[in-house]
Amino acid sequence: MSGSVLEVRDLVVTYTGDVRTTTAVDHVSFSIGEREIFGLAGESGCGKSTIANAVMRLLTYPARIDAGSISFGGQDVLGLSAAELRRFRWSQVAMVFQSAMNSLNPVLTIGEQMGDIFTEHTGCTRRSARAQAGELLDLVQIDRSRLRSYPHQLSGGMRQRVVIAMAVALRPRLLILDEPTTALDVVVQQEIMAQIAQLQAELGFSVLFITHDMSLMVELSDQMAVMYAGRFVEQGPSAALMHHPVHPYTRALMNAFPPLTGPRVPLAGLAEGVRFRDIGDLAEVAPGRWAAPLSDADRVRFEKEMSA
Numbered sequence: 001m002s003g004s005v006l007e008v009r010d011l012v013v014t015y016t017g018d019v020r021t022t023t024a025v026d027h028v029s030f031s032i033g034e035r036e037i038f039g040l041a042g043e044s045g046c047g048k049s050t051i052a053n054a055v056m057r058l059l060t061y062p063a064r065i066d067a068g069s070i071s072f073g074g075q076d077v078l079g080l081s082a083a084e085l086r087r088f089r090w091s092q093v094a095m096v097f098q099s100a101m102n103s104l105n106p107v108l109t110i111g112e113q114m115g116d117i118f119t120e121h122t123g124c125t126r127r128s129a130r131a132q133a134g135e136l137l138d139l140v141q142i143d144r145s146r147l148r149s150y151p152h153q154l155s156g157g158m159r160q161r162v163v164i165a166m167a168v169a170l171r172p173r174l175l176i177l178d179e180p181t182t183a184l185d186v187v188v189q190q191e192i193m194a195q196i197a198q199l200q201a202e203l204g205f206s207v208l209f210i211t212h213d214m215s216l217m218v219e220l221s222d223q224m225a226v227m228y229a230g231r232f233v234e235q236g237p238s239a240a241l242m243h244h245p246v247h248p249y250t251r252a253l254m255n256a257f258p259p260l261t262g263p264r265v266p267l268a269g270l271a272e273g274v275r276f277r278d279i280g281d282l283a284e285v286a287p288g289r290w291a292a293p294l295s296d297a298d299r300v301r302f303e304k305e306m307s308a
């Protein structure tokens with residue numbers, strides 16, 4: 001075995017519409033190793049959440065997995081039965097959704113909601129579930145007295161920490177984070193990311209981290225892929241992608257976000273209407289680095305765009 005926790009091969013996902021069918025994920029392949037943080041970056045609508053939802057088997061009509069395979073720890077995720085899926089979610093793979101902090105139940109206390117995970121999934125007593133919920137709050141440095149609080153009595157950052165603690169409650173091997181800090185201010189964002197890094201070091205899970213924010217991604221992930229219109233345009237170690245991006249779209253994405261540290265640099269956007277035409281299959285450009293080849297026409301257009 002290669003030591004991969006997750007292997008996605010040639011995944012194709014489409015959404016069926018009245019007028020046309022959209023290919024949201026187009027022949028995407030990647031793997032995530034044990035304790036590895038894999039970042040998935042790309043603009044809104046490029047297909048990141050669709051990949052995450054496919055891995056969790058959460059896609060329903062009009063979405064359809066048309067081709068490919070998803071293997072988790074050697075088991076075929078796409079072939080799991082309903083009973084197997086219940087065991088798979090939460091205990092093997094857990095996901096923190098976009099704006100998850102707003103998904104806490106407003107009429108139940110934090111302790112009740114955290115405790116429910118243990119009673120539902122492990123069949124333990126309420127008393128034991130409450131004790132375990134307390135331990136979970138310790139893990140994310142929130143005082144145990146907060147078990148009696150309702151979500152509205154916590155700040156956004158605290159609620160997000162509670163959601164992250166709930167996601168790791170059953171010690172999953174893989175944590176999927178889909179834009180986990182989008183609704184938070186920059187300082188709280190940093191705190192949450194530091195929290196995730198600390199939990200990961202402590203508990204040893206792997207992470208699929210989705211964001212369109214390149215600075216956050218590069219800071220946290222070991223490997224990353226840049227996605228554009230359903231396809232990967234570049235993939236490799238995050239530090240290498242940041243310092244030596246090969247594909248012009250990666251460069252454009254890097255320039256579209258202010259770095260959190262270092263000197264101020266001018267930001268450059270990608271002009272409306274500048275689109276790649278065909279994105280070819282990734283080719284290895286250096287050991288461990290892949291990038292999609294560019295047609296001459298696309299290269300000329302992008303070089304011109306980015307030097308403007």
Ligand SMILES: Nc1ncnc2c1ncn2[C@@H]1O[C@H](COP(=O)(O)OP(=O)(O)OP(=O)(O)O)[C@@H](O)[C@H]1O
Binds near residue numbers: 049
């Ligand atoms: N239920 C749906 N029906 C039809 N098309 C959809 C549906 N959900 C997503 N899509 C389309 O699939 C594509 C990928 O969407 P997806 O949500 O995966 O992108 P994303 O990169 O996660 O975007 P964001 O960062 O905004 O969440 C988009 O073009 C979107 O319009």
